[in-house]
Amino acid sequence: MVLKNIIFDWSGTLVNDLPPVMGATNFTLRKLGKKELSLDEFRADFCLPFTDFYEKMAPGCDLNQLEVWFHEAYIPLENTVHALDHAEDFLQFVKSNQKRTFLFSSMQRQHYESLLERIGFDQYLDHPYLGIVDKKERIGELILEHQILPEETLFIGDMVHDIETAHHGGLHSCAVLTGYTRLKELKDSEPELIVEDLGVLRELLTAADWSWNTVLERNSKPK
Ligand SMILES: [Mg+2]
Structure with a gap:
């Protein structure tokens, strides 16, 4: 897929x-x-x-x-606040491959907007959802509004709540280690994949030509 x-x-x-x-x-x-x-x-x-x-x-x-x-x-x-390494490259990569992009964040809209002059990521993010207190409660709304197919959709986040939200929506999930939560807690939330950063994810997606199953097959770790 x-x-x-x-x-x-x-x-x-x-x-x-x-x-x-x-x-x-x-x-x-x-x-x-x-x-x-x-x-x-x-x-x-x-x-x-x-x-x-x-x-x-x-x-x-x-x-x-x-x-x-x-x-x-x-x-x-x-x-x-500053952009993480690989973030802009990754966003450009996603957009140049004509993928639809969503932002799903608990950050208040005013805080997001006041960063845009310095960190202009809005140009890569088609549909920003901001001020989301409980992502699990709201993910169904995003799926319905944009008629996205969960099996064609990847949620990328740094916290357990992101991974739980992906599971809740039936979406694919990837945890990054560039954020707030440590590896152990993230592991316990059972994301399909954990990567060091978006640079690594970009390489995996390129090599698999965006097939998520292929990414997972090549990167599944023995239990
Ligand atoms: Mg986060």
Whole structure:
């Protein structure tokens, strides 16, 4: 089956925004009277939907207030967000092969738009879905709206929630190790494939002429 649609996560998949997101998360935790997280703790504990994360850290907290605090701390740090290596090459590769592209991100639209002048990835992303709190709940909407066939569609993300969303929608799944979540947790979510970065994925797709089955056959690891 040849892939025709690619759904991208944003943070940790196309851009590195871990420092500002971690900084703004720690600011929010401090406001809630909670302890800040170290990088290792953040990687282990941060999860999506972010509402689940805050419910775990500070049960019963006011979600609207959290967003205000997060935004306040994130905006001054925003200029530290940068494109990940291989991301633009990969996006160009996908578009030059006439694939349909989607962005499926929890990032708020205003944060995404304010980056576009520096990181102009919108030119490669046909259908951006932003501000998605629970991706699992919303993936069916994307599939229906664009009449995509799940077997022709690959979801690429860096977090367990991305992989669970792909499974939930019956989509193919690829985890990248350029983001927030560590290999062990990603493995446990059972993506069909895990790659170091999008550069590796590009090579695999080129060699398999976009046949996902071929990619998997050539890269299946003995259990
Ligand atoms: Mg991500």
